[in-house]
Amino acid sequence: DAGVIQSPRHEVTEMGQEVTLRCKPISGHDYLFWYRQTMMRGLELLIYFNNNVPIDDSGMPEDRFSAKMPNASFSTLKIQPSEPRDSAVYFCASSLRAAFGTQYFGPGTRLTVL
Amino acid sequence: GENVEQHPSTLSVQEGDSAVIKCTYSDSASNYFPWYKQELGKRPQLIIDIRSNVGEKKDQRIAVTLNKTAKHFSLHITETQPEDSAVYFCAAGADRGSTLGRLYFGRGTQLTVWP
Numbered sequence: 001d002a003g004v005i006q007s008p009r010h011e012v013t014e015m016g017q018e019v020t021l022r023c024k025p026i027s028g029h030d031y032l033f034w035y036r037q038t039m040m041r042g043l044e045l046l047i048y049f050n051n052n053v054p055i056d057d058s059g060m061p062e063d064r065f066s067a068k069m070p071n072a073s074f075s076t077l078k079i080q081p082s083e084p085r086d087s088a089v090y091f092c093a094s095s096l097r098a099a100f101g102t103q104y105f106g107p108g109t110r111l112t113v114l
Numbered sequence: 115g116e117n118v119e120q121h122p123s124t125l126s127v128q129e130g131d132s133a134v135i136k137c138t139y140s141d142s143a144s145n146y147f148p149w150y151k152q153e154l155g156k157r158p159q160l161i162i163d164i165r166s167n168v169g170e171k172k173d174q175r176i177a178v179t180l181n182k183t184a185k186h187f188s189l190h191i192t193e194t195q196p197e198d199s200a201v202y203f204c205a206a207g208a209d210r211g212s213t214l215g216r217l218y219f220g221r222g223t224q225l226t227v228w229p
Contacts (some may be wrong), residue, residue: 020180031215042221043158043203050215091157100146100165100209103217 004106006092019081021109024073025094033093033103034077036066043091045066049075082113115213116141118206120220127194128228135223137204138186144206147187148217152201161202162189185205194227201225 005024013019025032033048047057050096052069060067069075079086089108095101117140127133138149145166150158159172164171164178164187171178175194180187201224205217 033216043219045216045219048216056213056216095215100163100207101215102148102160102163105159107157 004094004104006090006109008109009107010110010112012114013082014114015080015083016101017113018078019082019111019113021077021090021092021111023075023077023092023106025075025092026096026104027073029094029096029104030072031095031097031101031103032040032069032075033095034075035091035093036088037091037108038088046077050088065083079111082111084113087113089109115220116144116206116208118204118218118220120204120223122223123221124226126226126228127139127159129194129196131194133191133194133198133225133227135189135202135204135225136186137188137206137220139218140185140204141206141208142182142185143208143211144218146207147178147207148207149176149178149189150203150205150219152203152222158203161180165178177211189226194225196227196229199225 004085007022034046036044047067049069067077089110091108092106093103095103120137148163151161152158175192177190201222203222206219207217
């Protein structure tokens with residue numbers, strides 16, 4: 001398996017622009033997680049899905065952030081409008097099962113908002 | 115919700131020495147404790163995990179210990195090597211309840227091994 005795939009790997013945009021991050025989980029995994037990593041706040045869980053259904057979105061910073069999972073092999077995280085404080089590395093991860101299931105991380109998307 | 119504290123935030127050791135990273139958790143329902151290693155510019159990767167029915171687990175040079183009564187668990191790395199240099203994250207999760215599937219991560223420990 002190719003592992004978790006994320007695109008783009010790097011994104012540089014200007015404040016106010018819409019940003020869409022994409023994730024393809026490992027085939028057969030039924031849990032998908034979106035994390036944000038910064039030096040100041042560490043690794044934060046933004047939202048996670050089970051069988052394409054959002055389970056907990058309490059980590060989403062504000063209404064500018066939204067996430068969807070239209071099918072088992074694709075998810076998006078959208079920021080509209082983007083702000084400089086959104087600059088971070090965004091990781092997608094997937095796992096096969098909830099209990100004691102290893103979370104496999106994608107390579108991440110490094111987002112820079114100017 | 116669960117709160118995971120991790121110490122120290124930075125750790126420097128000489129090659130060949132041992133390194134210990136400690137974490138505490140707050141939710142007694144947590145029963146799964148993985149450790150992730152993140153090299154510079156890379157993704158976090160699982161290196162070892164432990165379940166609450168086990169007090170200690172070892173895999174070559176790394177070991178984890180768990181004290182459920184005190185709600186703390188530790189990562190031990192023996193005979194450290196320069197390639198062990200990375201950020202290490204502890205995490206806690208539960209196999210039931212409303213947070214099923216979710217992991218709560220510590221803030222990470224930057225380990226530097228000097229040759």
